[in-house]
Amino acid sequence: MAPAMIDPLLERLTRLHPKLIDFELGRTERLLAAVGSPHLKLPPVVHVAGTNGKGSLVAYLRAMAEAAGYRVHVYTSPHLVRFNERIRVAGRLIDDDMLDAVLTECEQANQEQPITFFEITTVAAFLAFARVPADLAVIEVGMGGRLDSTNVATPVVSAITPIGYDHTGFLGDKLEGIAAEKAGILKHAVPAVIGRQREVSSKVIADEAAKLAAPLFRMGREWQVTPTPGGFRYDSDFLGLDLPAPALVGAHQIDNAATAVACIERLRAAQFRIGDAAIAKGLASVDWPARLQKLSHGPLVEALPPGGELWLDGGHNEDCGIALARQAAEWAKEPAALPLYLIYGMLTTKDAVGFLRPLARHAAFGQPARADAHPDLWLALRCRRGAGPQRLSALTDDQLANDGVDPAHQLLLGLGANLGRGDLAVLEQQQRRNRADVVARRRRRVLVDIDLHHLELAVHLLGDVLQ
Numbered sequence: 001m002a003p004a005m006i007d008p009l010l011e012r013l014t015r016l017h018p019k020l021i022d023f024e025l026g027r028t029e030r031l032l033a034a035v036g037s038p039h040l041k042l043p044p045v046v047h048v049a050g051t052n053g054k055g056s057l058v059a060y061l062r063a064m065a066e067a068a069g070y071r072v073h074v075y076t077s078p079h080l081v082r083f084n085e086r087i088r089v090a091g092r093l094i095d096d097d098m099l100d101a102v103l104t105e106c107e108q109a110n111q112e113q114p115i116t117f118f119e120i121t122t123v124a125a126f127l128a129f130a131r132v133p134a135d136l137a138v139i140e141v142g143m144g145g146r147l148d149s150t151n152v153a154t155p156v157v158s159a160i161t162p163i164g165y166d167h168t169g170f171l172g173d174k175l176e177g178i179a180a181e182k183a184g185i186l187k188h189a190v191p192a193v194i195g196r197q198r199e200v201s202s203k204v205i206a207d208e209a210a211k212l213a214a215p216l217f218r219m220g221r222e223w224q225v226t227p228t229p230g231g232f233r234y235d236s237d238f239l240g241l242d243l244p245a246p247a248l249v250g251a252h253q254i255d256n257a258a259t260a261v262a263c264i265e266r267l268r269a270a271q272f273r274i275g276d277a278a279i280a281k282g283l284a285s286v287d288w289p290a291r292l293q294k295l296s297h298g299p300l301v302e303a304l305p306p307g308g309e310l311w312l313d314g315g316h317n318e319d320c321g322i323a324l325a326r327q328a329a330e331w332a333k334e335p336a337a338l339p340l341y342l343i344y345g346m347l348t349t350k351d352a353v354g355f356l357r358p359l360a361r362h363a364a365f366g367q368p369a370r371a372d373a374h375p376d377l378w379l380a381l382r383c384r385r386g387a388g389p390q391r392l393s394a395l396t397d398d399q400l401a402n403d404g405v406d407p408a409h410q411l412l413l414g415l416g417a418n419l420g421r422g423d424l425a426v427l428e429q430q431q432r433r434n435r436a437d438v439v440a441r442r443r444r445r446v447l448v449d450i451d452l453h454h455l456e457l458a459v460h461l462l463g464d465v466l467q
Contacts, residue, residue: 013121049145
């Protein structure tokens, strides 16, 4: 089955419900029953909720379990390039034939009744998982938790990564309420691993766990993580490990990796044999694209001058801005540190100012790209159209909102005003021009936070920025 045949089917499924997001579990439960309740036939499940770090935690768990020889189903969202990336069956991305089969079966069983795209595709994933033997299923919440379509199976371990402000149009703008939605994945007597949390979120989680008699294993309480020169140390009442740095870049990945180790400790209690060597191997082999990922080939890399670097990252909320600022601070410590430039874009539902504020003292901006760079591409930097560069740190919040550009669309890459799933962010670190050779091309470090559906358009953008 060619991808071109899958796309029309996915398009049909998006039209089954007038809203992209509509929280309730009734439609999911109805369709699950219609296709034989595959959620009751899954291998042991680790269910992962949170605001930041969910995908990284899933990636670490898969890498560690597979290093121990286990077959692992994985469900994540959203995808970067192809829908198949969301569903990994026994260690392999679902192939087009199986994807077509389970989606078609779900479409027919649904009988054109209202159901959201995420709901029906989640059921399809569970159907695929139920039909292929595996030892473990790691399932990431789509949004929230309590009424998320994935919240239908009873896990052996629940996990909640750091909770922050995101999707506030659906989850509310109070941290207590957001935490309550995330804590909705907790189950009676099921152990829950909890990553680093703000105090208000910790209390909400603890209160919900107490109601359910769910044992909590919390960072800073039941287990600790300490960075070391070579990686990090993990300590709990029953386990102490000195571990290498994870393959994923950024200080925040130490927390994510340690949270995975805490989950592995709980899986060991459930009779999974995942040894210390498998944990270390998983840390070294983990792969999670577009999370501070350095690219080594492709059209965007080729567009850079010799010696340039291209990085991808998908952060789009305040906590992500803080994490990126920490990495920018590390870059600034390099010998002959390069000036850091920020070019980014977000959907209007995101908190652009919250994302930018932690980065302000690290970032400066260049000239806007030419208006004729691409017929379907428009670009707006953090300055008025046609104006020269401005330092972000010199801008007030009022200017961010009133300088002629919507703060949520500082730089928009895509067709018209539609980024689809993607937020765009480019952190560009540019070496000063060699004064002895004024025509020398400038080396650059670029970090792109982008909907990878639009990489071909990014080539046009990057060409303009490099001029």
